[in-house]
Amino acid sequence: MDPRSEVLLRQAQLFAGPLLLAGLPSDDLLGHLPNARSWSWHAGDHGLLESRFAGRNHFGVTPAPVAAPAAVLFLPKSRDLTEYLLSALAAQLAGGDLFLVGEKRAGIERAAKQMAAFGKPRKLDSARHCQLWQVRVDNVPPAPDLEALAQYYSLQLADGPLTVVSLPGVFSHGRLDVGSQLLLQHLDGLQPGHMLDFGCGAGVLGSALKRRYPDSRISMLDVDAFAVASSRLTLAHNNLEAEVICGDGIDAAPLGLSTILSNPPFHQGVHTHYQASENLLRQAARHLDANGQLRLVANSFLKYPPLIEQHLGACTILDEAKGFRIYDARKK
Known part of the structure; x- marks a missing residue:
């Protein structure tokens, strides 16, 4: 109890x-x-x-x-x-x-x-x-009025400005976090097709994906109803379309994905909680199609490469800055 x-x-x-x-x-x-x-x-x-x-x-x-x-x-x-x-x-x-x-x-x-x-x-x-x-x-x-409580901020991306709509309680409310900022610099070379933003928060990465890969189908998944509402507002504000799913972890994600992109959560309330992120690494292969790709950002102290290589394939570090690393792997 x-x-x-x-x-x-x-x-x-x-x-x-x-x-x-x-x-x-x-x-x-x-x-x-x-x-x-x-x-x-x-x-x-x-x-x-x-x-x-x-x-x-x-x-x-x-x-x-x-x-x-x-x-x-x-x-x-x-x-x-x-x-x-x-x-x-x-x-x-x-x-x-x-x-x-x-x-x-x-x-x-x-x-x-x-x-x-x-x-x-x-x-x-x-x-x-x-x-x-x-x-x-x-x-x-x-x-x-929940929507009236939203905070707006603008990101200057290579393909133009993106307005983010953040509701109370959403991760990094009202500002871009360091991990997502780093990952936004590494959206090239992803496998197009059906792409998933896992742990979408206010919809920053999923919206950027849709802009970068307009012909791809984009799905966005988060466990938190306020995050899902924020992502939908961000998409609408930028005239973008994507599927937004509220579900408990990677098990709620579609199958047959070409790419999973993620700044995965590791906090629940005031407690550190790694289960959702570790389940993502263990189950990603089941949701990816042949030659599917996983790219994520994580705190550099987290020992994710062995888990990625055990369950998915060879893991490459694409970048490291400000205590974060970008990991990339393809399905075996």
Whole structure:
């Protein structure tokens, strides 16, 4: 059981009635709270919850109507995303209770101050290195317009400017990260055909691919619903077309790919998490066609070449800068 869920269950009497759990982990909490429903934006967590508690789960960037007098938000990593989620929930909880639970090291006390816009927050519990806060929603905010919260920035690429639309909570929100910047310099010599941007985030790499290889079919995949929404906005803003998929890792990708391009994730929340990236390296060959190609950027301290060579083929380092490396390999 996730420690944040354990903290809720220490106050189980507060959560016996109808309740919405937002951003909850994929543990057994719904089994302990039979009147609760979930709202997730992580495709992996949603899939696991739906497999165990079918019909009690909602997925997407906006909440389903809150048919409950209370909601709990599990603190996400991003402060901007926290503000959006708190407002989206509070907008449907007039006179109801909004709870916030999270780890101390994730900044729960700072985040609790964001609840003051709706009423007077109070701390209910502190245990398992986590805290639980509550506010009665007396000041009901308007439902937030997610797209209005987007940040825009422009990239000057060889084939013209590209505008990136970044929503709260998306990796490297509002700016180009160092890894993607390096990988953008190495888009030549890729195998055209059906190309995948794995871990697409705000859609930087996938959009650049479509511009560089306009006759290729481009798919973009991310586990996070806010990233998928951002990628769709970036494509639309630049008059580009691509398939955008929300799914849990490389298993959700199409087969028969000519190229997989990736700045793969290795963080989930405040924790370092390599599983999605390592699964990509282990399973890439299954999704690539004959002579298919994998090109990715990764922190240079990560020992990816042996894994690539074991499961795909000979690995070449194309470039190295600012603590990152570009790896390239073709299917055996």
